[in-house]
Amino acid sequence: MSEYILLLIGTVLVNNFVLVQFLGLCPFMGVSNKLETAVGMSAATTFVLTLSSVASYVVYTFLLVPLSLTYLKTISFILVIAFMVQFTEMLVRKTSPLLYRVLGIFLPLITTNCAVLGVALLNISRQNSLLESFLYGFGAALGFSLVLVLFAAMRERINLADVPKPFQGAAIGLISAGIMSLAFMGFSGLVAG
Amino acid sequence: MISAVLTLLLLAAIFGGLLGFAAIRFKPEGNPIVDDIDNLLPQTQCGQCGHPGCRPYATAIAAGEAINKCPPGGEATISALADLLDVEALPLDAEHGVEAIRTVAVIREAECIGCTKCIQACPVDAILGAAKLMHTVIAAECTGCDLCVEPCPVDCIDMVPVATTLRAWHVDKPGALIATDKPPAPNASHKSAA
Amino acid sequence: MIGSQYIKLVDTGSIPGGIHPEQHKIESNSSPITTLPLPTTLWLPLAMHLGTPAETTVQIGDRVLKGELIAAAKGLVSANIHAPTSGTIQAIEPHAFAHESGFVQPAIALDSDGLDQWRMLEPWSDWRSRGIEAVIERIRLGGVTGLGGAGFPTDVKYRNSQAVIHTLLINAAECEPYITADDRLMRERADDILRGATICQWLLGAKTILIGIEDNKPEAIAAFRAAAEQLQVPIELAIVPTKYPSGGEKQLIQLVLGAEVPQGGLPSDLGIVCQNVGTLAQVYRTVELDEPLISRVTTVTGAAVSQPGNYQVLIGTPIEVLLAHAGVQMAKADRVIMGGPMMGFVVPDLLAPVVKSTNCLLVPTKKELPPALPDNPCIRCGLCEQACPVSLLPQQMLWSAKNRQLDSALLHSLNDCIECGACAYVCPSRIPLVQYYRYAKGEIRQENEENVSAERARVRFENRQKRLDREQVEKEAKRQSRAAAAAKALAAKTAAEGKAGSETNALIAATLERVAAKKIATNTGPVGLSLSELAAVAQASQEKFAKAAGRLTEAETNAPEMVAALKKATGKLEEKYLSSEAAYQTALAAVEIAAADTPKS
Numbered sequence: 004m005s006e007y008i009l010l011l012i013g014t015v016l017v018n019n020f021v022l023v024q025f026l027g028l029c030p031f032m033g034v035s036n037k038l039e040t041a042v043g044m045s046a047a048t049t050f051v052l053t054l055s056s057v058a059s060y061v062v063y064t065f066l067l068v069p070l071s072l073t074y075l076k077t078i079s080f081i082l083v084i085a086f087m088v089q090f091t092e093m094l095v096r097k098t099s100p101l102l103y104r105v106l107g108i109f110l111p112l113i114t115t116n117c118a119v120l121g122v123a124l125l126n127i128s129r130q131n132s133l134l135e136s137f138l139y140g141f142g143a144a145l146g147f148s149l150v151l152v153l154f155a156a157m158r159e160r161i162n163l164a165d166v167p168k169p170f171q172g173a174a175i176g177l178i179s180a181g182i183m184s185l186a187f188m189g190f191s192g193l194v195a196g
Numbered sequence: 197m198i199s200a201v202l203t204l205l206l207l208a209a210i211f212g213g214l215l216g217f218a219a220i221r222f223k224p225e226g227n228p229i230v231d232d233i234d235n236l237l238p239q240t241q242c243g244q245c246g247h248p249g250c251r252p253y254a255t256a257i258a259a260g261e262a263i264n265k266c267p268p269g270g271e272a273t274i275s276a277l278a279d280l281l282d283v284e285a286l287p288l289d290a291e292h293g294v295e296a297i298r299t300v301a302v303i304r305e306a307e308c309i310g311c312t313k314c315i316q317a318c319p320v321d322a323i324l325g326a327a328k329l330m331h332t333v334i335a336a337e338c339t340g341c342d343l344c345v346e347p348c349p350v351d352c353i354d355m356v357p358v359a360t361t362l363r364a365w366h367v368d369k370p371g372a373l374i375a376t377d378k379p380p381a382p383n384a385s386h387k388s389a390a
Numbered sequence: 391m392i393g394s395q396y397i398k399l400v401d402t403g404s405i406p407g408g409i410h411p412e413q414h415k416i417e418s419n420s421s422p423i424t425t426l427p428l429p430t431t432l433w434l435p436l437a438m439h440l441g442t443p444a445e446t447t448v449q450i451g452d453r454v455l456k457g458e459l460i461a462a463a464k465g466l467v468s469a470n471i472h473a474p475t476s477g478t479i480q481a482i483e484p485h486a487f488a489h490e491s492g493f494v495q496p497a498i499a500l501d502s503d504g505l506d507q508w509r510m511l512e513p514w515s516d517w518r519s520r521g522i523e524a525v526i527e528r529i530r531l532g533g534v535t536g537l538g539g540a541g542f543p544t545d546v547k548y549r550n551s552q553a554v555i556h557t558l559l560i561n562a563a564e565c566e567p568y569i570t571a572d573d574r575l576m577r578e579r580a581d582d583i584l585r586g587a588t589i590c591q592w593l594l595g596a597k598t599i600l601i602g603i604e605d606n607k608p609e610a611i612a613a614f615r616a617a618a619e620q621l622q623v624p625i626e627l628a629i630v631p632t633k634y635p636s637g638g639e640k641q642l643i644q645l646v647l648g649a650e651v652p653q654g655g656l657p658s659d660l661g662i663v664c665q666n667v668g669t670l671a672q673v674y675r676t677v678e679l680d681e682p683l684i685s686r687v688t689t690v691t692g693a694a695v696s697q698p699g700n701y702q703v704l705i706g707t708p709i710e711v712l713l714a715h716a717g718v719q720m721a722k723a724d725r726v727i728m729g730g731p732m733m734g735f736v737v738p739d740l741l742a743p744v745v746k747s748t749n750c751l752l753v754p755t756k757k758e759l760p761p762a763l764p765d766n767p768c769i770r771c772g773l774c775e776q777a778c779p780v781s782l783l784p785q786q787m788l789w790s791a792k793n794r795q796l797d798s799a800l801l802h803s804l805n806d807c808i809e810c811g812a813c814a815y816v817c818p819s820r821i822p823l824v825q826y827y828r829y830a831k832g833e834i835r836q837e838n839e840e841n842v843s844a845e846r847a848r849v850r851f852e853n854r855q856k857r858l859d860r861e862q863v864e865k866e867a868k869r870q871s872r873a874a875a876a877a878k879a880l881a882a883k884t885a886a887e888g889k890a891g892s893e894t895n896a897l898i899a900a901t902l903e904r905v906a907a908k909k910i911a912t913n914t915g916p917v918g919l920s921l922s923e924l925a926a927v928a929q930a931s932q933e934k935f936a937k938a939a940g941r942l943t944e945a946e947t948n949a950p951e952m953v954a955a956l957k958k959a960t961g962k963l964e965e966k967y968l969s970s971e972a973a974y975q976t977a978l979a980a981v982e983i984a985a986a987d988t989p990k991s
Contacts, residue, residue: 036282037282040282062207066203066207067203070199070203072199072200072203075200075203075204078204079203079204079207082204082207082208082211083207083211085211086211086214086215089215089218090214090215090218093218093219093222094222096222096224097222097223097224100224100228100229101228101229101232101280104229104258104281105281105282107282160789163789163790163792163793163795164789165767165768234848237844238840238844238847239844239845239847239848239851240847241847241851249851250848250851272837275794307952307955309959319851319854320847320850320851320854321850321853321854322850337846337847337850339843339847349958349959349962350955350958350959351954351955351958352955362437362487362489362491362493362495364836364839365491365493365832366828366829366831366832366833366835366836367490367825367828367829367832368829369791369792369794369825369826369829370765370822370825370826370829
């Protein structure tokens with residue numbers, strides 16, 4: 004039990020996918036202008052990440068390994084992720100057309116989010132079990148959401164402030180993200196591995 | 197080799213089937229975003245955006261049209277739309293008109309011949325009158341779209357700017373100087389208001 | 391004094407934030423209130439109170455007596471206006487008005503005749519026996535509004551039958567620097583104030599009269615004690631430490647009763663009604679002595695004033711007259727502020743009159759209140775948040791207001807800001823914070839109004855569309871039914887024809903003859919109108935055309951700007967006349983031909 008909790012803390016804080024492992028930076032910078040959009044994006048990514056983490060594990064363990072086709076894992080995982088994202092897109096379009104409109108291109112871009120494929124591949128390299136895969140994916144998504152929401156809230160305030168002209172927009176955003184990343188380094192060593 | 201291809205085909209088939217099923221199950225109906233956009237437009241129904249009314253323009257925006265075509269809405273509407281749709285707030289497209297001061301139509305009653313052409317033209321039924329009877333504009337309902345000026349055969353309609361009243365006045369955003377530090381103007385020219 | 395049964399000292403709490411600016415009370419509170427000599431002309435603006443402007447009840451040339459009604463309150467939240475002295479109504483026109491915008495406002499000009507003659511007065515020493523409704527109505531008839539600075543019609547506060555009020559809170563704090571009108575009033579007329587408080591307490595059915603007063607007014611406190619003893623009115627005294635803005639209504643309530651008025655609520659929600667000392671003194675004079683609100687105590691102070699002090703001023707006295715009397719040296723004066731240094735505004739035109747809410751005229755020199763230097767960017771020190779008496783976040787409201795993010799501003803409780811100016815006072819960057827908040831509040835109000843009218847326009851537009859669609863459908867339906875009826879008739883006719891045979895042919899011929907004869911008999915023309923009707927139409931359009939032509943020639947000499955329009959109209963009428971004349975001629979010719987062709991039966 005405790006090892007699962009440690010796994011979760013490790014993924015959310017210590018080895019945060021965005022600020023420590025620097026994966027998934029594209030939606031992190033692109034969707035963080037407004038807090039509401041960021042929350043919507045976090046929800047969508049969590050859904051996709053968790054499910055594709057589990058689905059990838061299932062496909063790998065019950066299809067690729069028995070057929071000795073493990074070299075197909077990258078392309079199969081991409082198939083899984085693309086399916087998940089398409090499904091999520093339809094779901095979002097149905098439930099919240101405004102969010103769909105506002106997220107725009109970033110919703111299908113979850114397919115190319117390196118964090119999602121990264122989680123799927125890392126599950127294999129770390130030899131996680133099914134439950135561990137689920138927790139790993141969920142933890143990664145949680146960490147992503149946490150950081151995205153924090154960053155969006157900060158960026159909303161920065162946008163209203165007197166930022167010098169050369170720094171306005173993405174420049175000050177990236178500098179702030181760098182400082183946040185420094186802060187998250189403080190967690191290192193908290194959980195082994 | 198062949199097993200690899202077949203495996204991938206199998207995966208693709210399964211996912212494709214599931215997606216097809218999902219596409220039918222989660223088909224979206226209507227377009228509620230159009231309502232949200234329409235609520236932000238000023239409802240003058242003037243047609244300056246190139247669409248016959250505010251709702252058609254809202255529908256066009258939902259389909260991807262530019263948000264900077266509404267002169268009566270002006271900058272405030274453009275920023276509100278930009279906020280809602282998370283797009284960039286472009287400056288008003290000069291091709292469709294400039295943001296002018298709010299006006300209302302006033303009929304010069306001495307010249308009115310009672311032809312009802314302006315009544316038929318008004319998109320919000322703000323003109324009171326009947327055939328061969330006096331026509332007059334209900335100022336409170338007039339949106340200033342000026343669609344009535346053209347059809348009038350005797351050209352008796354003026355667009356008069358709406359004066360700010362004391363109740364409606366408010367201070368401007370501060371520039372470098374605080375408002376209370378403006379020098380007083382004893383016996384100077386009077387600014388008029390209702 | 392020890393253990394007085396009429397005076398009870400109560401403990402006070404505290405309010406967050408607040409500032410301690412230099413008080414500058416000593417300049418004007420050391421001399422008694424003096425009355426201004428009668429001015430020659432008085433201007434009474436119709437909109438000098440909160441709510442709907444009053445409506446004039448007199449005409450130019452009318453002679454009025456002192457205290458006579460000259461403008462009547464309109465609606466529930468409004469106030470009467472009375473003649474401050476006897477004289478003649480000289481004008482009713484837009485005149486300078488003391489407001490930041492500099493707009494002129496409709497006002498009644500009264501030329502005083504120097505006699506200062508009162509109208510008939512009807513004192514009520516037995517006001518208790520008159521009934522609550524009657525006393526409230528008398529307050530309204532007297533045009534009593536709040537004299538603390540806002541100008542809210544006083545009678546409205548007593549018409550709330552839902553609320554149960556336990557305390558009448560007398561606002562004697564006068565926390566703003568420089569202003570001493572209430573202080574002198576309390577020292578000299580504490581008994582009037584308590585008499586007024588007794589009336590209001592009776593109206594409300596309140597248990598307690600609680601006076602909230604700052605500790606920098608020991609003489610006023612002593613005056614209240616003496617008056618309470620003399621009149622035998624039990625009062626509770628809450629002496630609060632001197633701090634700005636403890637005199638704000640909500641702040642005083644929090645200070646003396648420890649209760650916070652809920653957001654968007656009123657003090658009556660907590661069972662409290664708050665009144666200014668000046669208002670209460672006026673309530674006494676109106677209810678017992680039948681004197682309407684026609685004069686008030688105004689402080690004139692500042693380094694540019696040679697005789698600073700408090701003056702009993704008639705409402706409507708031009709500000710320049712008051713300033714001249716107080717010995718203002720206009721050369722030294724930098725500006726004239728109505729109100730205090732924290733919440734006042736610069737008077738745009740000194741011809742503007744003193745109104746019911748003018749509690750102070752501050753005339754500083756440049757050295758005393760230097761003009762503001764340009765502001766610097768916000769350094770996020772947070773001093774503004776520490777100074778705010780309402781525990782708001784002025785810095786966040788600044789960002790929201792500056793970038794016109796009105797939703798964000800509302801989220802930070804912009805509507806709870808009392809615009810006291812404490813935040814701007816402490817800001818090290820000298821940012822004009824209150825101006826930003828007032829701008830944002832104005833924009834929000836304007837947007838709300840625009841949304842309401844846009845919604846109305848949309849509803850009207852949609853109804854119009856529905857109406858047009860409905861008319862279209864009805865027209866279509868009618869056309870269908872007419873076509874169906876015609877088809878049916880035709881079918882019936884052909885069926886009948888098929889049965890009839892040659893007999894029918896004779897019948898048909900006879901019918902045709904009858905129709906032709908009828909035609910001649912009624913002189914039916916081709917358009918369906920009878921000849922006489924066509925003639926009438928032609929005649930009428932000829933007359934119209936002739937009239938229009940006449941107007942055109944007249945306009946060519948008298949009103950050249952109308953010529954173009956009239957030419958257009960005349961041209962159209964001419965066409966109409968010619969076509970109706972042609973129709974008549976054609977019909978006439980057709981009838982003659984028909985008459986010539988009719989078979990003789």
